[in-house]
Amino acid sequence: MTILVTGGAGFIGSNFVLDWLSSSDEPVVTLDALTYAGNLENLASLAGDARHIFVKGDICDGALVAKLLAEHQPRALLHFAAESHVDRSISGPGAFMRTNIEGTYTLLEAARAYWSELGEADKAAFRFHHVSTDEVYGSLGADDAPFAETKTYEPNSPYSASKAASDHLVRAWHHTYGLPVLTTNCSNNYGPLHFPEKLIPLMIVNALAGKALPIYGDGKNVRDWLYVTDHASAIRAVLAGGRLGETYNIGGWNEMTNLDIVHTVCALLDELRPDAGGSYKRLITYVKDRPGHDRRYAIDARKIERELGWRPAETFATGIRKTVQWYLDHPEWVARVQSGAYRDWVAQQYTA
Incomplete structure (x- = not known):
């Protein structure tokens, strides 16, 4: 038995692969195009491990996906691969349309062809698990109820629109062709191996370098934060027991x-790596808000708890401490991921 994981060298995908192989001997085939956010170093601890096979390739390459399915005969395809940074989707939406929409379509068609030829027992056991985001639901007001799985889709950025489209494709392939699919929509992830253009790692890395800590607008945009290994455990639960064709929202119950x-990150750094210049809060800088910035996201994760018994193991206090400590302990990883192109991107994006 084997699983195929797309985007397994990215932040969430690599944490899932590492978590899976820490508790299971079931082999993993990882497919990743190794674009800017796909980092093979994330999987370095698996080098030489016979349970893990890495393949560099594009999910839009239908022939390659079909070859991998035929060769490895996986019982499940877990689809993490995606362009995911909202800011990048605003300045360059084309890559998001290609990867998130065309790529998902290509995977669905390859999976459908493979699944249709399986024997009855293997056909019944196969799963296509699509990993998506809470951003497809749009923005919430301060007093609105959190997103439930029945919430109308109202995407507001090119990124969230492309993910909403991919969710609809997955649903259609289930209802039209019977492909056994599962969809999970998660809140903002954080934790180790996070590419430092996202909020939390950017704040940690910039603070340690004595650089400005850029905050969009008034800083009062609210997100629900989910520690990445909690996300991995939730996906395992849905893969094992989720009802076919259903969507499960995965959240951390941490609206902030x-x-x-940023204040929390600064306080932890003040404790764990004090700076002679004073509190890291002195580096906070407010910058022009990004276009269409959603005000609030919040996940209602009661369905997955009710049906599958899953709840996050980490509170935000425990998860953020682990995250900050990981970045303090891995300066070499940070240095290697910060290419010249990355520095140019941050300089371009976060201007006062």
Whole structure:
């Protein structure tokens, strides 16, 4: 028995692969195109491990996907691969349309062809698990109820629109062709191996370098924060027991403003790596808000708890401490991931 994981060298995908192989001997085939956010170093601890096979390739390459399915005969395809940074989707939406929509379509068609030829027992056991985001639901007001799985889709960025489209494709392939699919929509992930253009790692890395800590607008945009290994455990639960064709929202029950997040990171750094210049909060800088910035996301994760018994193991206090400590302990990883192109991107994006 084997699983095929797309995007397995990215932040969430690599944490899932590492978590899977820490508790299971079932082999993993990882497919990743190794674009800017796909880092093979994330999987370095698996070098020489016979349970893991890495394949560099594009999910839009239908022939390659079909070859991998035929060769490895996986019982499940877990689809993490995606362009995921909202800011990048605003300045360059084309890559998001290609990867998130065309790529998902290509995977669905390859999976459908493979699944249709399986024997009855293997056909019944196969799963196509699509990993998506809470951003497809749009933005919430301060007093609105959190997103439930029945919430109308109202995507507001090119990124969230492309993910909404991919969710609809997955649903259609189930209802039209019977492909056994599962979809999970998660809140904002954080934790080790996070590419430092996202809020939490960017704040940690910039603070340690004595650089400005850029906060969009007034800093009061609210997100629900989910520790990445909790996300991995939730996906395992859905893969094992989720009802076919269903969507499960995965959240951390941690609503916080961006400003509160940055203050928390600064306080931990003040404790764990004090700076002679004073509190890292002195580096906070407010910058022009990004276009169409959703005000609040919040996940209602009661369905997955009710049906599958899953709840996050980490509180935000425990998860953020582990995250900050990981970045303090891995300066070499940070240095290697910060290419010249990455520095150019941050300089371009976060201007006062």
